[in-house]
Amino acid sequence: MNASLHVRNDLKYLPLCTNFAESFAVLADSDAAGTTRIVQCVEEAFCHVVEGAYEKGEDGEIILHAEDRGGLEISLQDHGLPFDRSLLASYDSRKAAENADLRGLGLFLIQKNADEVRWENLGRGGNLMRMRFARAAQNVTETEGGGELKVLAADVPLAPEQDYTIRLAAPADAVHICRCIYRAYGYSYISEDMYYPDRVAEKIASGNLISVVAIAADGEVVGHVSLAMCVPGILVESGQAVVNPAHRGRNLLEKMKDVLNARGAEIGLTGIFSEPVAVHPRSQKASLKTGNHSCGLTLAMGPDSLNFKKLDTAAQRVSCAYNYMQLKPWTAKTVHVTPEFADLVAEIYSGCGLAVSVDAAPHAPDKAASSVVSRYSKPLGTGSIALHEIGADAGEAIKQGLLQLTMKTAAAMVYLDLPLEDPACGFAAQKARELGFVFCAVAVAADGGRDVLRLQYVNCDIDTSRIVIVGDTALRIFAFIKHQLGVTGC
Numbered sequence: 001m002n003a004s005l006h007v008r009n010d011l012k013y014l015p016l017c018t019n020f021a022e023s024f025a026v027l028a029d030s031d032a033a034g035t036t037r038i039v040q041c042v043e044e045a046f047c048h049v050v051e052g053a054y055e056k057g058e059d060g061e062i063i064l065h066a067e068d069r070g071g072l073e074i075s076l077q078d079h080g081l082p083f084d085r086s087l088l089a090s091y092d093s094r095k096a097a098e099n100a101d102l103r104g105l106g107l108f109l110i111q112k113n114a115d116e117v118r119w120e121n122l123g124r125g126g127n128l129m130r131m132r133f134a135r136a137a138q139n140v141t142e143t144e145g146g147g148e149l150k151v152l153a154a155d156v157p158l159a160p161e162q163d164y165t166i167r168l169a170a171p172a173d174a175v176h177i178c179r180c181i182y183r184a185y186g187y188s189y190i191s192e193d194m195y196y197p198d199r200v201a202e203k204i205a206s207g208n209l210i211s212v213v214a215i216a217a218d219g220e221v222v223g224h225v226s227l228a229m230c231v232p233g234i235l236v237e238s239g240q241a242v243v244n245p246a247h248r249g250r251n252l253l254e255k256m257k258d259v260l261n262a263r264g265a266e267i268g269l270t271g272i273f274s275e276p277v278a279v280h281p282r283s284q285k286a287s288l289k290t291g292n293h294s295c296g297l298t299l300a301m302g303p304d305s306l307n308f309k310k311l312d313t314a315a316q317r318v319s320c321a322y323n324y325m326q327l328k329p330w331t332a333k334t335v336h337v338t339p340e341f342a343d344l345v346a347e348i349y350s351g352c353g354l355a356v357s358v359d360a361a362p363h364a365p366d367k368a369a370s371s372v373v374s375r376y377s378k379p380l381g382t383g384s385i386a387l388h389e390i391g392a393d394a395g396e397a398i399k400q401g402l403l404q405l406t407m408k409t410a411a412a413m414v415y416l417d418l419p420l421e422d423p424a425c426g427f428a429a430q431k432a433r434e435l436g437f438v439f440c441a442v443a444v445a446a447d448g449g450r451d452v453l454r455l456q457y458v459n460c461d462i463d464t465s466r467i468v469i470v471g472d473t474a475l476r477i478f479a480f481i482k483h484q485l486g487v488t489g490c
Contacts, residue, residue, distance in 0.1 A: 044106040053080030079126035140178035169211035174201035176221035275320035294474035296322035296441020363423035383411035395431030412460040438484035
């Protein structure tokens with residue numbers, strides 16, 4: 001189900017836009033609270049575009065598009081200025097109360113209410129803001145018998161030795177998978193969808209989630225790991241791994257990952273990446289044992305609300321290792337970086353068994369304008385900027401995206417993806433370094449099948465002494481990042 005509305009860039013059309021949003025939300029079965037959030041976001045977004053995208057007195061069109069895709073997505077497209085830099089002042093509720101400074105309030109409210117906000121520069125197609133709202137669903141504790149669910153104690157005794165069945169999951173397994181997640185992590189797990197059986201079942205049925213479960217002798221689901229489609233048919237993320245504490249120490253995670261990897265190769269995927277937490281060594285060791293290779297470290301990618309049984313992780317955002325496994329035959333290529341990154345990038349590719357030629361010579365962009373997509377994730381509290389094409393304006397494009405994400409959303413971390421096969425990658429990387437970005441990872445096949453150099457901008461406090469890293473290459477990456485951050489003595 002989808003619909004579009006075309007209006008002029010005039011605030012007198014605001015009621016028409018909010019009525020459009022409310023009507024579509026109701027048709028998409030949004031509950032009352034969800035509908036209110038959606039309408040408020042559309043109201044703020046329309047006002048922002050009218051006031052900021054066009055010059056005063058300039059006549060233009062704004063297109064609203066709504067689509068129900070397992071969750072409601074509403075976008076606004078205009079053909080005005082890429083972004084009004086005069087609106088880049090941050091919004092601080094305390095200061096606003098003191099001096100009535102409401103600049104930035106609109107975008108602040110949007111990013112507080114939408115589950116995901118994405119900005120796209122469409123070139124001659126103008127500018128696009130997408131807002132995504134997750135569909136209301138029944139929580140696992142609200143399902144039959146769910147009210148009796150309890151989080152397993154940290155000192156739960158081990159279950160008797162037994163045989164386990166390792167198999168691909170079916171949609172009917174969704175509620176049992178969610179219960180397994182809840183028993184192990186309570187409400188601290190990073191992926192909120194894993195508490196909603198209907199969402200998990202829908203993803204499994206559509207093929208967007210390939211799940212493997214471990215079944216105990218009594219039929220209970222005691223383990224789970226999955227592949228989530230990130231670049232359809234090319235790249236998937238291995239994650240959502242959990243083993244019931246009563247059944248740990250029996251290599252269930254490794255056995256489930258072996259089944260997943262075989263399935264990924266069977267359906268012709270290029271590769272699998274995973275981001276095991278850097279809070280403890282267990283999941284990193286399991287990842288490396290099953291054929292993955294160290295490619296980076298994503299700092300503070302998860303909120304500090306996460307916690308893990310038997311582990312002290314209080315009050316620190318969770319960092320993750322970034323690992324990769326190539327499934328398809330590899331064709332040698334040339335990648336382009338700055339001299340600062342050349343040796344580390346070469347080591348990462350070599351560690352993955354992937355042949356590349358690393359070019360660290362300077363190359364100016366052959367385009368004037370960059371193709372940029374920025375995104376904010378409310379559940380994670382992080383932002384991302386992707387330059388799909390690098391132009392001479394790359395430095396300014398990265399700067400504006402960074403300001404947008406850190407000043408408007410207070411994103412704790414901002415990640416930047418640059419295409420490694422673009423000769424101007426080194427040019428853009430140098431511009432990003434001047435803005436304070438540091439190395440994050442080499443993400444193979446992450447941009448529609450193209451490899452990217454991922455950098456990260458730290459916008460929160462991080463105690464690197466509490467980050468646990470496993471593997472020689474991963475430790476060198478960690479040391480390199482700490483050096484770029486100016487961290488000494490740990």
